[in-house]
Amino acid sequence: MNTAAPSPDAVETGFLDQAEASCRSRGASLTPIRRLVLALLLRHPRGLKAYDLLERIKADKPGASPPTVYRALDFLIEQGLAHKVGRMNLFVACSQHCHQAQMPGLFLVCPRCNGVTELQDDAVMGALAASLAAAGHQLESPEVEIGAVCPACRAAP
Amino acid sequence: MNTAAPSPDAVETGFLDQAEASCRSRGASLTPIRRLVLALLLRHPRGLKAYDLLERIKADKPGASPPTVYRALDFLIEQGLAHKVGRMNLFVACSQHCHQAQMPGLFLVCPRCNGVTELQDDAVMGALAASLAAAGHQLESPEVEIGAVCPACRAAP
DNA sequence: GCAGCAGTGCAATGTTATAACATTGCGATT
DNA sequence: AATCGCAATGTTATAACATTGCACTGCTGC
Numbered sequence: 211m212n213t214a215a216p217s218p219d220a221v222e223t224g225f226l227d228q229a230e231a232s233c234r235s236r237g238a239s240l241t242p243i244r245r246l247v248l249a250l251l252l253r254h255p256r257g258l259k260a261y262d263l264l265e266r267i268k269a270d271k272p273g274a275s276p277p278t279v280y281r282a283l284d285f286l287i288e289q290g291l292a293h294k295v296g297r298m299n300l301f302v303a304c305s306q307h308c309h310q311a312q313m314p315g316l317f318l319v320c321p322r323c324n325g326v327t328e329l330q331d332d333a334v335m336g337a338l339a340a341s342l343a344a345a346g347h348q349l350e351s352p353e354v355e356i357g358a359v360c361p362a363c364r365a366a367p
Numbered sequence: 368m369n370t371a372a373p374s375p376d377a378v379e380t381g382f383l384d385q386a387e388a389s390c391r392s393r394g395a396s397l398t399p400i401r402r403l404v405l406a407l408l409l410r411h412p413r414g415l416k417a418y419d420l421l422e423r424i425k426a427d428k429p430g431a432s433p434p435t436v437y438r439a440l441d442f443l444i445e446q447g448l449a450h451k452v453g454r455m456n457l458f459v460a461c462s463q464h465c466h467q468a469q470m471p472g473l474f475l476v477c478p479r480c481n482g483v484t485e486l487q488d489d490a491v492m493g494a495l496a497a498s499l500a501a502a503g504h505q506l507e508s509p510e511v512e513i514g515a516v517c518p519a520c521r522a523a524p
Numbered sequence: 525g526c527a528g529c530a531g532t533g534c535a536a537t538g539t540t541a542t543a544a545c546a547t548t549g550c551g552a553t554t
Numbered sequence: 555a556a557t558c559g560c561a562a563t564g565t566t567a568t569a570a571c572a573t574t575g576c577a578c579t580g581c582t583g584c
Binding site: 296297316318320321327329331333334337338341342345346347348349350351354355356357358359360361364 | 453454473475477478484486488490491494495498499502503504505506507508511512513514515516517518521
């Protein structure tokens with residue numbers, strides 16, 4: 211239809227294909243179910259709950275059950291393609307390159323709208339890592355989740 | 368028994384009394400149930416799950432039910448006396464002075480042993496706050512929870 | 525063929541949290 | 555004293571989130 215710019219669908223498909231390749235390179239496979247879950251997460255940047263996801267999956271796969279979703283999510287999280295927002299039992303796609311970059315990233319979770327923003331700030335992360343190291347601790351994962359009210363919700367209280 | 372140093376019980380009671388006073392000064396009251404929950408949390412620095420707490424409360428209050436616990440926890444959290452570890456659905460007493468200091472504090476949560484360490488690092492927190500502000504966000508709460516392997520667990524894998 | 529394994533379907537269950545409504549206890553007002 | 559108002563608590567049920575265990579399928583290498 212449109213050759214001037216890639217359509218959103220094309221962007222999504224591109225991302226999925228890339229994710230698939232990246233999985234394969236690690237000996238894992240992005241099966242249809244997993245790909246579907248990832249696609250759903252990509253389409254909902256605010257994140258989705260496991261059971262919302264389940265409802266949506268059922269449209270394609272009527273037999274889907276909780277384990278279907280959780281298994282797919284575990285896989286995606288293992289592969290660095292998705293994250294769980296602990297606070298809210300919310301899952302989001304890691305649409306950014308945080309898993310490509312070596313530097314850990316910040317996840318800003320808005321408690322009002324559930325929006326998740328990924329923020330890259332090497333100065334902060336460097337300071338944080340240094341401080342943890344000084345205390346003998348070691349960052350668990352490259353994603354640090356922080357509760358912070360987003361600009362939109364700050365403006366409209 | 369021992370007049371040379373305060374016993375652990377005395378320390379705990381002192382802390383509870385202090386908490387009670389602090390609540391009263393804000394027009395809230397640390398009722399027996401709430402005090403009991405706080406005491407249990409203090410005795411378990413690794414944190415407790417809501418239903419573990421419930422079991423223990425039942426020893427004193429056989430009629431206790433889930434809402435009993437959750438209401439007490441909500442209250443304690445509101446008052447800055449306890450904190451929920453989102454990741455693990457774990458509740459810990461805020462034994463430190465993080466609620467007295469103006470500066471937000473870091474909560475280091477070890478994913479292996481569930482231990483929670485409170486860390487005060489103004490440089491990191493300052494940098495973090497500045498970075499968030501630059502992105503238009505605002506820290507939600509003065510407690511920032513971070514998954515980090517603790518020294519003990521790092522030493523003994 | 526068929527042993528082994530990753531992925532999936534399915535049922536049951538476990539765990540965490542809240543809704544909804546009734547009741548109690550206590551200080552203030554009349 | 556009777557009543558009201560209000561915070562806290564009791565009680566029941568259920569919603570929401572997550573896992574376990576086992577059976578089955580389809581593939582890959584022998």
